[in-house]
Amino acid sequence: xxxxxPIIRARTNPAxxxxxxxxxxxxDLGFRQEIxxxxxxxxxxxxxxxEFPDQAHAHWRTVADVREAAEWFEGVVA
Numbered sequence: 001x002x003x004x005x006p007i008i009r010a011r012t013n014p015a016x017x018x019x020x021x022x023x024x025x026x027x028d029l030g031f032r033q034e035i036x037x038x039x040x041x042x043x044x045x046x047x048x049x050x051e052f053p054d055q056a057h058a059h060w061r062t063v064a065d066v067r068e069a070a071e072w073f074e075g076v077v078a
Contacts, residue, residue, distance in 0.1 A: 004067045007043050011036070022064040028062075040066065048074045 009017045012029045020029060033035050037057035044066060045052055050073045060066050 004044065004047075004063065004070055007047055008040065008066065011040055012042065020063060021060065022067065024063045026060055026062065028068070032056055044070050045073075050074060 005020055009020050011031075012020060016029055025055065026037070026040075031040060034057075034067065037060065040060075041052055041057040048070050052069065052073055056069060056073075
């Protein structure tokens with residue numbers, strides 16, 4: 001399982017890197033537009049090696065939500 005926190009930090013303003021914790025709201029980290037979430041979904045898909053369904057990011061509210069999705073999709077057999 002890839003560590004999701006560095007993936008999210010890479011797409012977050014450096015001034016907010018300290019705030020990237022499992023309970024952090026993605027909107028508080030700057031992921032307010034759909035394009036931001038789509039980019040995050042693509043980065044996580046690449047790290048996990050699996051393609052997520054379209055709009056999977058629509059259910060993500062916190063960093064923990066992203067981590068849970070990555071763990072689940074990593075376990076899906078292609």
